[in-house]
Amino acid sequence: MKPYILIDKKNELEGDFFIPAQICDEKILNFIIEKGKGLLCVSAHEDDLLKRGFFKLPSNGSKTNFFITVDYGKGTGISISERCNTIQKISEGLSIKDFVYPGHVNVLGAKEKRWGHTEASVFFSEHLGYKPYGVIIEILNSNGDSHDFEYILELSKKNKLEIIDIEDLYKEYVKKRFSIDTSVKLPTAIDEDFDIYTFKNPYDSREHIAIVKRPFKESIPYLRIHSECATGDIFHSLRCDCGEQLENSLKIISKKGGVLIYLRQEGRGIGLNNKVKAYKLQDEGYDTVEANLKLGFKDDERDYFAAYLILKALKINEVKILTNNPKKYEDLKRYGIKIKEIVNIYGKVNKYNKKYLFTKAKKMKHNLKLEGVE
Ligand SMILES: Nc1nc2c(ncn2[C@@H]2O[C@H](COP(=O)(O)OP(=O)(O)OP(=O)(O)O)[C@@H](O)[C@H]2O)c(=O)[nH]1
Numbered sequence: 001m002k003p004y005i006l007i008d009k010k011n012e013l014e015g016d017f018f019i020p021a022q023i024c025d026e027k028i029l030n031f032i033i034e035k036g037k038g039l040l041c042v043s044a045h046e047d048d049l050l051k052r053g054f055f056k057l058p059s060n061g062s063k064t065n066f067f068i069t070v071d072y073g074k075g076t077g078i079s080i081s082e083r084c085n086t087i088q089k090i091s092e093g094l095s096i097k098d099f100v101y102p103g104h105v106n107v108l109g110a111k112e113k114r115w116g117h118t119e120a121s122v123f124f125s126e127h128l129g130y131k132p133y134g135v136i137i138e139i140l141n142s143n144g145d146s147h148d149f150e151y152i153l154e155l156s157k158k159n160k161l162e163i164i165d166i167e168d169l170y171k172e173y174v175k176k177r178f179s180i181d182t183s184v185k186l187p188t189a190i191d192e193d194f195d196i197y198t199f200k201n202p203y204d205s206r207e208h209i210a211i212v213k214r215p216f217k218e219s220i221p222y223l224r225i226h227s228e229c230a231t232g233d234i235f236h237s238l239r240c241d242c243g244e245q246l247e248n249s250l251k252i253i254s255k256k257g258g259v260l261i262y263l264r265q266e267g268r269g270i271g272l273n274n275k276v277k278a279y280k281l282q283d284e285g286y287d288t289v290e291a292n293l294k295l296g297f298k299d300d301e302r303d304y305f306a307a308y309l310i311l312k313a314l315k316i317n318e319v320k321i322l323t324n325n326p327k328k329y330e331d332l333k334r335y336g337i338k339i340k341e342i343v344n345i346y347g348k349v350n351k352y353n354k355k356y357l358f359t360k361a362k363k364m365k366h367n368l369k370l371e372g373v374e
Pocket residue numbers: 225226227228229230239240242245265266267268269270274275278279288292322323324325328356366
């Protein structure tokens with residue numbers, strides 16, 4: 001097996017070589033130490049290490065969950081063959097008493113609710129069918145810098161090594177853990193036969209919900225993915241079209257059967273405070289995209305992976321989606337949901353939301369039919 005390169009685009013912007021500890025051999029180890037040059041570590045579940053008597057190194061704010069370093073056997077511990085042997089013995093589940101410490105192999109504990117190279121490497125080892133122990137080492141470029149993506153890309157091309165984003169591994173990790181928490185009847189003014197579902201959601205630990213109306217009269221359910229908009233959904237704000245979109249979607253779902261997924265993504269994912277700041281900037285002349293950028297965000301911070309997980313949990317693979325926003329169905333398609341039909345869903349255009357809608361049509365490719373937008 002060849003080592004993988006695990007990149008972490010979100011936090012440390014680093015690339016690590018990775019191999020499952022169980023199949024670590026001297027040739028691969030020599031390669032990743034020579035080419036990686038970072039700190040050679042074995043990663044394991046934190047509670048597994050604690051159970052075996054491994055103990056944490058004292059930490060004064062370190063982000064990495066270091067345990068005591070170890071050697072197996074009585075040699076110097078540093079040769080490739082000795083470190084390979086130590087790695088193997090750690091992956092065989094020996095207790096700390098079988099090791100000499102401190103030693104020459106670093107040990108990292110993977111923690112719940114954290115996702116870095118440590119956690120990704122433990123999960124990936126299991127995902128590949130090996131025991132949950134990974135070997136990782138940061139990749140430093142020729143001047144010793146660890147944040148050089150160009151260099152990492154070069155290295156992967158030259159050695160034909162696969163690069164994997166740990167965010168994608170996280171999505172695999174979550175898929176197995178995302179499930180329906182509970183559901184209950186939710187009679188509403190629009191329809192007395194709705195059910196509301198809540199979910200156990202390790203993805204972003206936000207409380208997304210689904211409102212479901214069965215039966216799906218046209219066999220394929222209508223789907224509305226609705227991002228939370230307190231101003232529009234609750235206070236009927238005229239600055240956007242969300243409140244009416246919510247109401248109109250619920251009416252269609254009530255009549256034809258389907259699902260409304262309510263994602264806690266207020267402000268296109270920037271939150272309510274920041275959205276109100278964005279409104280203030282729009283009062284000063286910025287448009288809805290410029291305002292986001294001015295606040296240091298992307299024009300749209302949302303992704304719809306949670307909606308995909310909810311559909312999977314509800315055993316729905318094909319939908320007729322109510323939206324004007326191509327990103328919603330493009331994301332769902334990418335995750336493997338079949339889009340049978342795309343149905344526009346509008347709110348009324350008024351003097352307060354016209355520019356907002358116009359900008360979304362012009363700059364965010366929303367298919368909104370507004371006069372003056374070709
Ligand atoms: N940052 C920002 N967010 C806004 C603004 N106006 C509305 N929003 C947010 O935009 C999102 C709109 O959600 P949706 O209606 O589900 O999605 P959409 O992108 O409009 O696409 P559709 O499915 O066609 O409605 C909500 O999170 C609102 O809070 C704004 O001016 N700035």
